[in-house]
Amino acid sequence: MTEKLLVLNDIRKNFGAIEALKGISFSIGKGEVVALLGDNGAGKSTLVKIISGGLQPTSGQMLFEGEEFEAKTPAEAKAAGIETVYQDLSLCTNVDVVANFFMGREITRKIAGIPFLDERAMEEITTKALTSAGTRIPSMRTKVEHLSGGQRQAIELNRFAHWGGKLLLLDEPFAALGVEQTRRGLDMIRHVASQGIGVVIITHIMQQAFQVADRIVVIRHGVVAGDVDRTKTSPDAVIEMITGQTLTGAGPVGKQ
Amino acid sequence: MTPRTRKSLESVLDNLVWFMLIVVLALFSALIPNYFQIGIFTNIIEASSVLGVMSIGLALVIIAGHMDLSVESVAALAAMAVGILFCSAGIGMGIKLSPQWLMIPASLLVACGIGALIGLFNGFLVVKLKMSAFIITLASFIWVRGIVLAVSGGRSAQDLDPAIRWFAIERVAGIPLSAWIAIACFVVFSVLMAKTPFGRHLVMIGGNETAAYRAGIRVTRNLIIAFVLAGAIAGLAGWLLAIRTSGATANLGVGLLFNAFAAVVIGGVSLKGGVGALPGVYAGVLLLSSINTAINLMGLPANYTQVIHGFLVLAAVLLDTFKQRLRQRLA
Numbered sequence: 001m002t003e004k005l006l007v008l009n010d011i012r013k014n015f016g017a018i019e020a021l022k023g024i025s026f027s028i029g030k031g032e033v034v035a036l037l038g039d040n041g042a043g044k045s046t047l048v049k050i051i052s053g054g055l056q057p058t059s060g061q062m063l064f065e066g067e068e069f070e071a072k073t074p075a076e077a078k079a080a081g082i083e084t085v086y087q088d089l090s091l092c093t094n095v096d097v098v099a100n101f102f103m104g105r106e107i108t109r110k111i112a113g114i115p116f117l118d119e120r121a122m123e124e125i126t127t128k129a130l131t132s133a134g135t136r137i138p139s140m141r142t143k144v145e146h147l148s149g150g151q152r153q154a155i156e157l158n159r160f161a162h163w164g165g166k167l168l169l170l171d172e173p174f175a176a177l178g179v180e181q182t183r184r185g186l187d188m189i190r191h192v193a194s195q196g197i198g199v200v201i202i203t204h205i206m207q208q209a210f211q212v213a214d215r216i217v218v219i220r221h222g223v224v225a226g227d228v229d230r231t232k233t234s235p236d237a238v239i240e241m242i243t244g245q246t247l248t249g250a251g252p253v254g255k256q
Numbered sequence: 257m258t259p260r261t262r263k264s265l266e267s268v269l270d271n272l273v274w275f276m277l278i279v280v281l282a283l284f285s286a287l288i289p290n291y292f293q294i295g296i297f298t299n300i301i302e303a304s305s306v307l308g309v310m311s312i313g314l315a316l317v318i319i320a321g322h323m324d325l326s327v328e329s330v331a332a333l334a335a336m337a338v339g340i341l342f343c344s345a346g347i348g349m350g351i352k353l354s355p356q357w358l359m360i361p362a363s364l365l366v367a368c369g370i371g372a373l374i375g376l377f378n379g380f381l382v383v384k385l386k387m388s389a390f391i392i393t394l395a396s397f398i399w400v401r402g403i404v405l406a407v408s409g410g411r412s413a414q415d416l417d418p419a420i421r422w423f424a425i426e427r428v429a430g431i432p433l434s435a436w437i438a439i440a441c442f443v444v445f446s447v448l449m450a451k452t453p454f455g456r457h458l459v460m461i462g463g464n465e466t467a468a469y470r471a472g473i474r475v476t477r478n479l480i481i482a483f484v485l486a487g488a489i490a491g492l493a494g495w496l497l498a499i500r501t502s503g504a505t506a507n508l509g510v511g512l513l514f515n516a517f518a519a520v521v522i523g524g525v526s527l528k529g530g531v532g533a534l535p536g537v538y539a540g541v542l543l544l545s546s547i548n549t550a551i552n553l554m555g556l557p558a559n560y561t562q563v564i565h566g567f568l569v570l571a572a573v574l575l576d577t578f579k580q581r582l583r584q585r586l587a
Contacts, residue, residue, distance in 0.1 A: 054470075075472035090470045094463030094530035099456060104471035106453045116451050145583075146262075 004063070005030045005198040006051070006167055011060035013046055020046045022222040023060070028167065028198040033189060035213035035230075036202045039242055042219045044202045048169050051200075052084040053077035065166070078104075081166030085156055085173045093145035097137055100144055101126040101159055129162045130155070135184075150181045161188050168192055170201040174208065186212045206235045218242055269579055273523050273539040280543060284550045291553055298430045304545035305438035306331070306500065306509075308538060310493040311516045311523070312445050313486030315537045318520060319449070320482045321462035321529030322382060322389040326396035327490040328513035330374050332404045332504075334367035334494030339413035339504030341366060342420060346503065348413040356419040363420055367495035368488040374400060375487020379480035397513070405506050412505040416498060424499045434496050439538075441489070446534040458482055463530030511562070514569055519544050521572035526580065544568065 006028045013021040021043045028034050038044050049055040053071030062069045071077035091100050102122050108115035123140050135154040174182045193199050218226035218241040226241035285292035310327050317324040344350035353359045382389045423433040449455035457478050460468045469475045498504050523540030525532030
């Protein structure tokens with residue numbers, strides 16, 4: 001946990017005249033789970049998009065595994081080992097579970113130099129990954145449009161648990177989940193982190209943050225309003241950081 | 257509803273067009289004298305080759321969530337180019353190559369190359385510059401036809417070189433080679449769409465472009481390739497058209513677009529994108545072709561064909577909507 005996986009240094013992002021991020025600096029270690037908290041519009045999703053290549057920062061520097069890094073597209077971020085689960089699901093409902101699980105990284109067999117999809121191999125791996133995670137889906141060949149919100153969420157989470165990468169970004173992954181599925185999802189996050197993968201989870205639910213995170217980072221009005229160890233803080237203290245009543249360990253909120 | 261009934265209902269919906277084709281053929285065979293003959297059936301296949309090839313390209317682009325209205329004009333321009341180069345009468349220049357068979361790849365290259373270039377132009381504007389596919393390809397539909405009129409001066413080219421004409425005359429199993437080319441295209445592109453990563457990615461882009469992008473699929477590149485392919489295939493359709501008519505006229509293929517459109521939609525491709533497969537499109541093409549043949553056999557005045565085609569397009573879109581609703585209820 002000592003080695004830094006991702007270091008953000010004074011990341012700023014402007015949308016026209018609006019300053020969404022006014023200089024964000026924090027870091028994530030290997031195998032560390034960081035919960036990113038903040039009120040609506042604090043800039044959490046913008047920050048995640050910048051790390052995952054969906055947006056480019058206006059200024060600032062990112063170090064990924066000690067090297068300067070800036071993803072121009074999600075594909076670049078993915079190639080570097082950064083996976084993202086978005087608030088609105090990233091599934092293609094018009095194809096089946098297997099196709100979604102392997103989206104963009106299909107297993108192929110070359111016949112006469114032309115890549116053909118190896119459906120059987122992909123189905124096997126998908127079945128194994130989903131059943132070992134305890135997700136019940138009637139058939140791997142069901143189109144995703146016929147699955148419930150919870151099942152869809154499970155596919156998406158399992159996809160990342162399976163592919164791993166080096167850094168996992170989750171943007172409110174449990175918004176549509178039931179109690180049991182949420183618990184399983186949190187277990188999965190701990191499991192992912194135990195493999196040395198850094199995890200950043202955005203959530204609104206304080207309880208989840210305290211259940212799963214090692215560190216809690218609070219963003220308020222585009223700056224880091226608090227960066228504390230979970231064991232050294234309490235939900236009440238964090239709520240105060242979010243709403244801005246106190247400035248425990250805070251950056252320069254409001255006065256620049 | 258049990259999963260099994262749902263599944264069987266779904267497969268009926270997915271393959272609806274094949275059932276329709278069988279029903280229509282059975283009805284026509286029973287009701288129209290002289291319809292039930294091998295000759296009629298081979299005729300249906302032969303008559304559907306140009307339309308079939310053109311529909312493949314249109315279907316690719318629609319499955320990927322876009323639209324290409326230019327295929328008809330592209331086919332006409334490709335046909336006109338082949339006509340001008342290799343016809344010996346009219347405005348044809350009557351170019352001869354030796355050995356003779358060289359004219360086949362040369363003419364194919366000209367036809368598909370022209371199509372691919374226009375496809376690239378469309379694709380670039382639509383995908384890179386994010387302009388509306390409907391408007392861009394509508395414009396191409398008009399300006400490409402304009403080029404056909406301009407280069408031909410409204411005149412026609414006749415007497416295509418026999419070395420190329422050979423494809424329309426030579427028959428295997430009673431079906432001319434040109435129709436076999438169409439069938440081969442359907443087989444190749446069906447495999448491409450169903451069994452390769454490229455096809456899978458196009459379907460996913462049609463279903464949820466954002467998700468595909470986030471998953472690291474190169475959306476822009478794949479979509480441009482789809483437009484280029486659609487153009488090149490339309491060029492091939494034009495090549496077949498030139499062979500069938502042994503030349504090219506300025507108004508060659510007018511009206512084919514809407515038939516192709518109808519075939520694609522009847523074939524089960526949803527205009528929303530992401531839904532449909534090419535075998536169904538071929539069934540749609542055959543269905544249209546059998547209805548045309550029936551109209552001819554019944555001796556209806558040709559003027560009515562257009563009315564019937566119009567209603568067919570309407571029926572196809574209605575069917576698409578109806579199927580979408582039914583699917584939503586099943587889900």
